[in-house]
Amino acid sequence: AQSVSQHNHHVILSEAASLELGCNYSYGGTVNLFWYVQYPGQHLQLLLKYFSGDPLVKGIKGFEAEFIKSKFSFNLRKPSVQWSDTAEYFCAVNPAYSGAGSYQLTFGKGTKLSVIP
Amino acid sequence: DGGITQSPKYLFRKEGQNVTLSCEQNLNHDAMYWYRQDPGQGLRLIYYSQIVNDFQKGDIAEGYSVSREKKESFPLTVTSAQKNPTAFYLCASSKSGREADTQYFGPGTRLTVL
Numbered sequence: 543a544q545s546v547s548q549h550n551h552h553v554i555l556s557e558a559a560s561l562e563l564g565c566n567y568s569y570g571g572t573v574n575l576f577w578y579v580q581y582p583g584q585h586l587q588l589l590l591k592y593f594s595g596d597p598l599v600k601g602i603k604g605f606e607a608e609f610i611k612s613k614f615s616f617n618l619r620k621p622s623v624q625w626s627d628t629a630e631y632f633c634a635v636n637p638a639y640s641g642a643g644s645y646q647l648t649f650g651k652g653t654k655l656s657v658i659p
Numbered sequence: 660d661g662g663i664t665q666s667p668k669y670l671f672r673k674e675g676q677n678v679t680l681s682c683e684q685n686l687n688h689d690a691m692y693w694y695r696q697d698p699g700q701g702l703r704l705i706y707y708s709q710i711v712n713d714f715q716k717g718d719i720a721e722g723y724s725v726s727r728e729k730k731e732s733f734p735l736t737v738t739s740a741q742k743n744p745t746a747f748y749l750c751a752s753s754k755s756g757r758e759a760d761t762q763y764f765g766p767g768t769r770l771t772v773l
Contacts, residue, residue, distance in 0.1 A: 551699070576761075586702075586749060586764040632701060645690060645709060645753075646717065647762060649701040 543633050544569035548650035563618040563653050565607075565628070565633030572638040573618040576647070577607055582631045592616065593638065603627070608658050616650050625659045662686065663765035665750050666716045670770045672744075680735045682750035691733035691753035692762060695719060696747040705748075709755055727735055735771065743773045 543589045549564040555591025567573060577589040597609040615632060633650040663684045670694045672678045684691065690709050694702040704717030708727040722741025727733055734750075747769050751762040 578764075585766050588761060588763070591761060615693075634702075645692075645707050645715075646704060647692075649694075649703070651699055651701040 543644075544629075544637060544648045546633050546635050546648050546650035548631075548633055549654050551651070552654045552656070554656045557625055558622050559647040559657075561618070561627070561655070563631055563633075563655070565616045565618065565650060567614050567616065567633075567635045567648075569614075569635065569637060573635045574638050574642065574644075575600065575607075575617075576634040577605070577618050578632045578634060578649075579629050579646045580632070586632070589618070605644045612618060623655070623657050625657045628657045629657060630654045635648065663750055663752055663763060665709055665748075665765040665768050666758075668766065672770070672772050675739045677736055677738050678770065680737065680748055680750075680770070682733045682735065682765060683731055684750075684764065684765075685731060686752055687730075688752035688763075689698055689730065690753045691727065692751040693723070693733070693735045694749045694751065695716075696749055696767070702749060705735065725744065739745060743754045744770060746757075746770060756761075 545568045547566045560642045574604050575592040578586050580586045590599050592599045592609045600606045605620050630652045632652045634647050636647045666681045692707040693705040695704050703719050704721050706725045708714035715728050724736045749767045750765040753762045
């Protein structure tokens with residue numbers, strides 16, 4: 543079974559600071575990787591995803607993530623955060639090309655981001 | 660508008676009572692899921708269904724039951740056997756097959772057991 547580790551529980555940044563949230567996974571095969579975001583009072587939304595191809599993935603609202611296979615990592619980045627980025631961010635993984643296993647999405651415990659104006 | 664609806668938004672029940680949470684989707688997705696979200700714990704999979712009349716246990720199925728009689732609906736029953744039922748419950752859906760990978764979430768139901 544797969545597992546996901548998010549290193550930071552709570553990150554506090556000032557506006558315009560750069561952001562990097564760590565995500566590492568454990569799984570012996572090929573995976574799909576996701577970052578979801580939960581803004582206060584809103585639905586969990588897909589921020590970006592990686593299935594294959596270019597390991598640098600761009601998502602909505604200026605976010606990007608880089609898949610480094612050798613490090614089992616999928617860190618989320620944004621060059622300059624805004625107050626509106628205050629939210630909880632979840633990394634998730636599921637096995638690729640594995641039939642029923644692909645339905646089992648495993649989430650990390652989440653990182654709360656607070657951006658101070 | 661296409662999407663996933665969950666009702667009610669807040670639900671209160673007395674200890675020992677079963678309660679059913681509703682989830683409906685009009686995205687024409689074959690697969691549906693139930694997750695539980697607790698502070699600092701992320702989301703944990705309770706049950707999922709790849710197709711109508713079929714469902715499988717997730718990581719924390721004990722004390723929960725589901726049915727999938729219609730493509731659009733996947734209700735979750737929290738039974739009295741669930742030891743810590745107070746939580747935020749999220750329903751999701753996805754296409755099946757290769758595109759099962761991307762799941763879309765509803766707004767959630769916050770259940771409080773008194």
